Amino acid sequence: MDPEAMKLLAAGLAIGLGAIGPGIGIGILGLGAMQAIGRNPEARGPIMLNMLLAIAFAEAVAIYALVVAIIIKFV
């Protein structure tokens, strides 16, 4: 297989497989936050703030995968 085709395949796989984990993780975070808000609607502010913080951590991993894919494709 020639290197160009391998590069394209690698870039696609990098971001595709790399986004599975964070996607599931962010979904689980959202579930926890929704349940917490449902139980206690008055605590909406702090819950959403903490959820956003945790989602940032989870999303960072997906962004690492994206940066690797971009570097493979364009550099």
Place this chain on the structure above:
Amino acid sequence: MPKPSRRAKIIIGSSLILLFLIIGFVDPWHVFRVPFAHVQLPAEEVFSLFGFPITNTMLAAWFTIIVVVGLSYIATRKMKIVPSGLQNIVEAGVEMLYNFVRGVAGERYGRSFFPIIATIFIFVMFNAWLALLPFFGAGIYIKETGTPLLRGANTDINFPLTLAIVSFIFVEYWGIRALGLFRYLRKFFNIGGLLRGHILTGITDMFVGLMELISEFARLISFTFRLFGNMLAGELLLIAIVFLIPLVMVVPFYGLELFIGFVQALIFGGLTLVFATMAVTPREHG
């Protein structure tokens, strides 16, 4: 002509939008389509200053500084006790930031954390938002080198790296200032349990301390790549959408970019704040 009703306005507006979308996509006169922009990861040099290369992201960062300083200057000229106009907006923004910092760090530390956290937040947010102006990116080209004149400062990996190093240095400095050097270092090199004779918990404590030390340094990389990846992905997304459908389609993605710029700034500042708060609290036991 009588004033059109609300329903008529909605129908006319959406059919105009659809018309522009279709014209831009079909494009029989070959006027609207753009070529796919050449993506360049490292920032391109624009000119040299005393042998020091000045990249287009550096120019964009200077532009951001001029805008922020200019805004602050205009807002604080002829300050009034009861603010109005621009001074009002700026005061509201600063107060919201200050309440956020105080809410997370507590009353005593909120005051000393506030300048750095607010600076990081404002710098990142204005960098991200000003990169959406029309003359950024492919708007103004330099003829000799064929590179854009300005490019969003967050898309160069050096700026997120610099901010991450600044945040790291300040978190360590605040921790050492609050707890004293030895108590702060004892958080990471945690041999108190072993010295007291508890073997198993002592060993686990030591490893947990070492893991925390490694995670302090891993934060540098994670901060950098989070901000850099988000901003680069946003820039590429806009380029790709304009390549696919030239007219109108980009507008929702500009909204997404505004939102992501704000959220990434909040996350950078907020995470620095959280780590600083964790650094100044003494260990629970012992």
